[in-house]
Amino acid sequence: MGAMNESQVVVNQAIADLQREEGALLPILHEVQDRLGYVPKDSVPVIAKALSLSRAEVHGVVTFYHHFRQQPAGRRVVQVCRAEACQAVGADALVEHAKQSxxxxxxxxxxxxxxxxxAVFCLGNCACGPSIMIGDDLHGRVTPERFDALVKAARK
Known part of the structure; x- marks a missing residue:
């Protein structure tokens, strides 16, 4: 067996650190995503075996929760709030613009x-919607024009 790649090392470490916790699956998945930025597909059978779960059970959790990615994210992640307060002040139009842009x-x-x-369901900036988060930076009252300017700046 060859040397382990980074993702295998991260997955194995997360399992070793967390598998004895009650309900260990979610903490392991969070740890893997926090360290790698996504949950690699080849980690599903490894996690399943370590926790005595089926591959389908682990895959089901990964695909059910929108937080988990199965491919690496872009260099910048743009989250658009989809909660009711933001929808009430134009988030639906902003979402359509973001997708098109x-x-x-x-x-x-x-x-x-x-x-x-x-998509994210509430950024806690309800009075200043529609809101987006780019990386760790929260932005309120985002118009389509402001969205474009913020994304352009984030790409640099």
Whole structure:
């Protein structure tokens, strides 16, 4: 057996650190995604075996929760709030603009690998919607024009 790649090392370490916790699957998946930016498909059988779960059970959790990615994200992740308060002040139009402007749907990454578009349900900025988060930076009252300017700046 050859040397392990980075993702295998991360997955094995997460399992070793967390498998004895009650309900260890979610903490392991979070740890893997936090360290790698996604949950590699080849980690599903490894995690399943370690936790005595079926591959289908682990895959089902990964695909059920929108937080988990199965491919690496772009260099910048843009999250658009989809909660009711933001919808009430124009988030639906902003979502359509974002998809068209970037040329991707939610969970998609631009062809140049620069930006991944994600939906999020509440950024806690309800009074200043519609809101987006780019990386760790929260932005409120985002118009389509402001969206384009923020994304352009984030690509640099």
């Amino acid at each position: 970037l040329g991707v749907d939610f969970h998609g990454t631009t062809e140049d690998g620069a930006v991944t578009l994600e």
